[in-house]
Amino acid sequence: xxxxxxxxxxxxxxxxxxxxxxxxxxxxxxxxxxQYREFSEQDIWRLQTIIALREAGMTIDDIxxxxxxxxxxxxxxxxYYLELQRSVMFSKWLEIKxxxxxxxxxxxxxxxxxxxx
Numbered sequence: 001x002x003x004x005x006x007x008x009x010x011x012x013x014x015x016x017x018x019x020x021x022x023x024x025x026x027x028x029x030x031x032x033x034x035q036y037r038e039f040s041e042q043d044i045w046r047l048q049t050i051i052a053l054r055e056a057g058m059t060i061d062d063i064x065x066x067x068x069x070x071x072x073x074x075x076x077x078x079x080y081y082l083e084l085q086r087s088v089m090f091s092k093w094l095e096i097k098x099x100x101x102x103x104x105x106x107x108x109x110x111x112x113x114x115x116x117x
Contacts, residue, residue, distance in 0.1 A: 001039045003028075010047055017047065023060050025050050025067065056085050 007014045020026050021037075026046050028037040039047075046067065053063045062081075069078040 001044065003037050003039070006039045006044060006047065009044065010051060012047075012051060020047065020050055023064070025060070025064060056082075057089060058085060 001009070003014045003017055007017055017026070021028065026039075026043055028039045028043050030036065031038055049067065049070070050063055053066060058066065066078055066081060069075070069081075
């Protein structure tokens with residue numbers, strides 16, 4: 001599959017794919033006659049994993065290490081790392097939830113004051 005097709009399939013830009021390639025996260029084959037990238041199903045799976053880990057807030061270096069662990073035998077350490085990432089995201093979510101609730105409370109007070117006036 002060519003880069004444009006992969007980008008459309010994964011709903012990301014070709015530029016993002018090139019960036020991940022630059023960082024050594026994905027290494028597609030290149031056609032000998034024209035050097036066009038040719039992405040295999042394995043490359044696409046790897047890109048999907050990269051995208052998911054980026055959305056989870058992982059850095060490029062952390063993703064690189066995580067991918068090495070996925071491909072290696074150290075699944076337990078990877079699971080620990082992902083659970084740690086989840087814990088950090090959950091804490092951030094709770095903090096944002098509290099801010100939203102406080103803001104909603106302040107809005108309700110202002111609405112009440114406006115109707116009483």
